Amino acid sequence: MDGMGVEEEEDDCPELVPIQPGHPTEQIPVTIITGYLGAGKTTLLNYILTEQHNKRIAVILNEFGEGSALEKSLAVSQGGELYEEWLELRNGCLCCSVKDNGLKAIENLMEKKGKFDYILLETTGLADPGAVASIFWVDAELGSDVYLDGIVTVIDAKFGLQQLTEEKSDGLINEAARQIALADLTIINKVDLVNEEELKQVRDVIRSINGLVKILETQRSRVDLSQVLDLHSFDDKAGVHLEERLRLVKPTKPHLDKSILTVTFEVAGDLSEDALNVFIQDLLWEKMFKNKEGQPMTVIRLKGIVSFAGKAHQVMLQGVHELYELNETPQLWEENQRINRLIFIGRNLDKDVLQEQFVSTLVQGAERN
Ligand SMILES: Nc1nc2c(ncn2[C@@H]2O[C@H](COP(=O)(O)OP(=O)(O)OP(=O)(O)O)[C@@H](O)[C@H]2O)c(=O)[nH]1
Numbered sequence: 001m002d003g004m005g006v007e008e009e010e011d012d013c014p015e016l017v018p019i020q021p022g023h024p025t026e027q028i029p030v031t032i033i034t035g036y037l038g039a040g041k042t043t044l045l046n047y048i049l050t051e052q053h054n055k056r057i058a059v060i061l062n063e064f065g066e067g068s069a070l071e072k073s074l075a076v077s078q079g080g081e082l083y084e085e086w087l088e089l090r091n092g093c094l095c096c097s098v099k100d101n102g103l104k105a106i107e108n109l110m111e112k113k114g115k116f117d118y119i120l121l122e123t124t125g126l127a128d129p130g131a132v133a134s135i136f137w138v139d140a141e142l143g144s145d146v147y148l149d150g151i152v153t154v155i156d157a158k159f160g161l162q163q164l165t166e167e168k169s170d171g172l173i174n175e176a177a178r179q180i181a182l183a184d185l186t187i188i189n190k191v192d193l194v195n196e197e198e199l200k201q202v203r204d205v206i207r208s209i210n211g212l213v214k215i216l217e218t219q220r221s222r223v224d225l226s227q228v229l230d231l232h233s234f235d236d237k238a239g240v241h242l243e244e245r246l247r248l249v250k251p252t253k254p255h256l257d258k259s260i261l262t263v264t265f266e267v268a269g270d271l272s273e274d275a276l277n278v279f280i281q282d283l284l285w286e287k288m289f290k291n292k293e294g295q296p297m298t299v300i301r302l303k304g305i306v307s308f309a310g311k312a313h314q315v316m317l318q319g320v321h322e323l324y325e326l327n328e329t330p331q332l333w334e335e336n337q338r339i340n341r342l343i344f345i346g347r348n349l350d351k352d353v354l355q356e357q358f359v360s361t362l363v364q365g366a367e368r369n
């Protein structure tokens, strides 16, 4: 698979940089930069490239994320000539545009151009960043060279509100709202174009969708880079941090009937891994849980810290659309302090129903043990 591009290499290609086996720590972080049309994604990329001088950054502009997550993850390893054109920047950074989906593009690029320290990936304005995230996530399991560091969503302070509250006629999820539901960090950009009252409205809508996400406010996307890069939102380095944040999350109220919101609860006790898998699969895959109006719950983002019977360490739960992962974190439980904390971001979510289902999962776990 890795050797795929070798025969068709062009003359001007530099030496291949062999990827050392057994060095998972050298995996390269990928930050997905998403946001509605014209919000300031490219401005953010340019800012990072000019600000940051001690990293070799590859910027990838693409059309990832259109179509279903599953479809995309199946296409991951199918190779071929996936990247189209690239542009070398003065400071050793690289910019390229990728037409096809899949991580193979990035791997090909690294083979030809050497390794990078960091990859920034700008999705198109209407993309579903969850589909993009899934690609990296699935591939990470297969021993990929890169890992997903976080999803950053840029929001237009002036037009964001309108974009976010627009109802889709066909009952589909509003793209701009989905991008916020999935975000690990949101940046409200173009604050120069609004007054404090308008800014507050945007902030409130973001908060109503995602009760966990961090919100920054910028002009020309000028951010403190340490707040954007190396977030470790999906790996166990986020474990401790996540637990602290989950303690502070407040459930949100929808700003529109059908809009996305955050639900969170905590339940003490130990779970069996099997019972938890059944709960999650019933929720994410079977869509078995319905709200009081009989509408099926759709979870876009799921996070949690859970306690498995007999395990000393905390376990982190991460979910993006239908994909989820359970990973033991380095964090140990304190005695008699085992509390499962979960957060769900999605549509038609009903806290009482979810919590009841979860509690019955706990009971099942207890019966099995
Ligand atoms: N007034 C104002 N304009 C901004 C700011 N940030 C970016 N812009 C302008 O907004 C426009 C869109 O910015 P981009 O960075 O291209 O936005 P984008 O999200 O990459 O856009 P697409 O890729 O087309 O979806 C450009 O004309 C920018 O110069 C800001 O803080 N204030």
Ligand SMILES: [Zn+2]
Binding pocket: 041, 042, 043, 122
């Ligand atoms: Zn752009």
